[in-house]
Amino acid sequence: MSAQIILNGEPENMVKTEAAVIRLDNVHKTYDLGEVQVHALRGVSLEIHASEFVAVMGASGSGKSTLMNILGCLDRPTRGHYYLDGMEVSQLSKVELARIRNRKLGFVFQQFNLLSRTSALENVELPTIYAGIRPEERERRAKDALARVGLADRAHHYPSQLSGGQQQRVAIARALVNHPAILLADEPTGNLDSRTAVEIMDILQRLNEEGSLTVVLVTHEQDIAQFAKRALEFRDGKLRRDEAISKRLLAREVLPTLPSLEEDQAEENMDAR
Numbered sequence: 001m002s003a004q005i006i007l008n009g010e011p012e013n014m015v016k017t018e019a020a021v022i023r024l025d026n027v028h029k030t031y032d033l034g035e036v037q038v039h040a041l042r043g044v045s046l047e048i049h050a051s052e053f054v055a056v057m058g059a060s061g062s063g064k065s066t067l068m069n070i071l072g073c074l075d076r077p078t079r080g081h082y083y084l085d086g087m088e089v090s091q092l093s094k095v096e097l098a099r100i101r102n103r104k105l106g107f108v109f110q111q112f113n114l115l116s117r118t119s120a121l122e123n124v125e126l127p128t129i130y131a132g133i134r135p136e137e138r139e140r141r142a143k144d145a146l147a148r149v150g151l152a153d154r155a156h157h158y159p160s161q162l163s164g165g166q167q168q169r170v171a172i173a174r175a176l177v178n179h180p181a182i183l184l185a186d187e188p189t190g191n192l193d194s195r196t197a198v199e200i201m202d203i204l205q206r207l208n209e210e211g212s213l214t215v216v217l218v219t220h221e222q223d224i225a226q227f228a229k230r231a232l233e234f235r236d237g238k239l240r241r242d243e244a245i246s247k248r249l250l251a252r253e254v255l256p257t258l259p260s261l262e263e264d265q266a267e268e269n270m271d272a273r
């Protein structure tokens with residue numbers, strides 16, 4: 001299949017001919033609450049290609065998380081089609097969806113969702129167990145993933161011994177450990193101070209550039225969206241805007257302009273006590 005997309009007719013991203021890693025075709029999602037039906041997505045069509053970095057924006061209740069749940073194979077559309085890597089996944093069983101999720105997708109959430117009595121290394125290893133990877137290989141992969149987020153030296157720390165930013169980096173390592181094609185992040189910086197948020201964006205930008213990971217990130221903050229390459233805006237369950245980020249920020253350039261890490265971390269550690 002050769003997919004074509006034209007974004008707002010802007011010259012720099014006129015036509016993309018590669019097959020999309022994500023393609024939604026008129027996707028609807030209705031939550032049936034008995035007496036009421038909530039029409040959370042109302043006919044969403046879009047394509048996302050390999051190595052894109054997409055920010056999903058919109059007010060609370062506009063359908064962002066519903067979209068992410070569908071993209072992440074955590075939920076199925078009520079109507080319409082979802083093609084992941086060219087394969088129609090809208091009608092797969094829960095077991096099949098779980099397999100795809102484990103192999104192709106990595107997830108990062110606002111609440112880091114780490115197991116508290118488990119070391120960073122063991123947290124990162126967890127998805128490799130479900131993927132049936134051999135024990136020797138698991139630890140190697142988990143260490144490798146921790147190194148990619150700059151936490152090689154924190155492998156044996158527990159979440160309570162790590163700052164918020166470090167915990168989110170462990171969560172990113174966990175999302176990377178099965179070598180997914182797509183990283184889905186729902187408000188990953190929502191619980192972090194602004195410098196730490198930019199550090200997380202730095203990691204996501206590096207993974208996107210160096211590892212050619214496709215990133216789809218939900219944020220309601222314009223400042224954070226500026227680090228993406230493309231912004232989608234949802235309103236009332238519909239895609240209202242889809243455009244390239246014109247003045248894209250590079251986190252590694254922004255970081256030196258922000259207050260130092262030490263000051264921030266000292267504060268964070270104080271808060272954690």
Ligand code: ADP
Binds near residue numbers: 062
């Ligand atoms: P956002 O992430 O943009 O805040 P959501 O996708 O969470 O938006 O929600 C979109 C709409 O769907 C909202 O009206 C919300 O109340 C509703 N909704 C979300 N999840 C559920 C659910 N599991 N059951 C019923 N309604 C839901």
Ligand code: MG
Binds near residue numbers: 064065
């Ligand atoms: Mg949400």
